Amino acid sequence: MKKNLIIACAFSLSMAACIGTDKDKEVRGSTADTGKLAVSTGKPTAAATVEIPGLDTMAANNAILLTGNDRMQYSDTLFKVKASEKIKVTFKNIGKMPKNSMGHNFVLLAQGTDFTNFATEAMKARDDDYIPKNLSSSIIAHTRLVGPGETDEISFSVPNKGIYDFLCSFPGHYGTMRGKLVAE
Ligand SMILES: [Cu+2]
Known part of the structure; x- marks a missing residue:
């Protein structure tokens, strides 16, 4: 249930809506277990952890x-x-x-x-x-x-x-x- 929520969040219309407050980031960061990624939220210093299924196993290709x-x-x-x-x-x-x-x-x-x-x-x-x-x-x-x-x-x-x-x-x-x- 929780995992589904995170996945839905990762693909929702607005990352900003998912990322929420600084407090939320701390909670999310501590509970996410796979596919962790530092995400810029528009401000260079702001970062949050989100989960994208399949991202871990992908190789970068430009x-x-x-x-x-x-x-x-x-x-x-x-x-x-x-x-x-x-x-x-x-x-x-x-x-x-x-x-x-x-x-x-x-x-x-x-x-x-x-x-x-x-x-x-x-x-x-x-x-x-x-x-x-x-x-x-x-x-x-x-x-x-x-x-x-x-x-x-x-x-x-x-x-x-x-x-x-x-x-x-x-x-x-x-x-x-x-x-x-x-x-x-
Ligand atoms: Cu089209």
Whole structure:
């Protein structure tokens, strides 16, 4: 029960909501048993311990291959990378549906970004392929919106160790097309 709660927390919309107060961090830090990770919460000095299933056994790989399909799914929702080193994301839409009804992208958010707010603002940015200009400072990197059979490649790096959210910002997709990039 407790474990389920922690897992749900790790994948909830906002890490900040899970992390809570300093007092909570101490409690969480003392009870978590696997997959411990120092997480930046936006402030360089703030850290908490969270649990991500499968993270311990993953090797860091800065060459990310990711696909999206017609069922609004990414091929992976968890990546581990090295911070401060070049990361290359190759993202392909392997679906067949038209781009205007099932386009996909990969948008990596800066730590501390309000995930739901970002997704909501992105929905309004149809003319900019659902990349909200008013929240550009919240975006570390993004691919273009790709249609069926199309691929885009981007390179970037993340400055800090910690957990970063990514999503497809096409309207309605973020519920299933979302994941975490963990930098170590
Ligand atoms: Cu999508």
